[in-house]
Amino acid sequence: MPQQQLIRDFGKSRAKAMKDIKARLPMRQRAGMPKWKKKRDASPTFEYTRRGFRLKDGRLRLAGGIVLTVVWSRDLPSDPSSVRVYRDGLGHWYASFVVETGSEPLPETGCVIGIDWGVKETATTTSNDPKFLAKTTMARKAADAAISATKAALVEMGRKHARKVHLVHPAHTTMDCADCGARAKHALPLSERTYTCTACGASRPRDKNSARVMSPSYRWEVPPAPGWSQPG
Secondary structure (H helix, E strand, O other), X not given: OHHHHHHHHHHHHHHHHHHHHHOOOOHHHOOOOOOOOOOOOOOXXXXXXXXXXXXXXXXXXXXXXXXXXXXXXXXXXXXXXEEXXXXXXXOOEEEEEEOOOOOOOOOOOOOEOOEEOOOOOOOEEOOOOOHHHOOHHHHHHHHXXXXXXXXXXXXXXXXXXXXXXXXXXXXXXXXXXXXXXXXXXXXXXXXXXXXXXXXXXOEEEHHHHHHHHHOHHHHOOOOEOOOOXXXX
């Protein structure tokens, strides 16, 4: 069963790569051709579809009469459609299940928050209390400057909890004033960390200004997040 699934996965990956080649997609958009790995370089991995495994009495029973005792990290939200059993580089074995998850909407707050991903500071927000970084996994990703992974996690958390997450194009966000909307004639160099508007005179850290520009609440159409005071 695992070998058959491996062959099917190989066939799907190769078919997708060939389809992208025939469609003449740009290289950056093409799915890569599957590559063979030497046995000594590849960690053991076995995939089972729904007919190749079952769960009974907290144990994972695989095709071929293999019974595994699993240490569960958490309860499964629904019946799994497949499972991947693999060994990591330290010799530890894991079972990864594919399950369907539903959304868990949180109460509406009517507030928004803007986030600027910068160079000096990994993330600058319009709120003085960025609770979205309080969770251990999020804090670690931000500390490691894994901005792309953090964005993906925020989008997924937004989907799960019925929150809207908009990725804003960074063009002109360092040039626009969050108070009056005026745009500077020249982009600020990275060495200049303070934004000062020549039209209204507002002055604040450039990353904080950019975060406010990215948030629709800087125009005061919706209430800002806690910790953010409206300018007088």
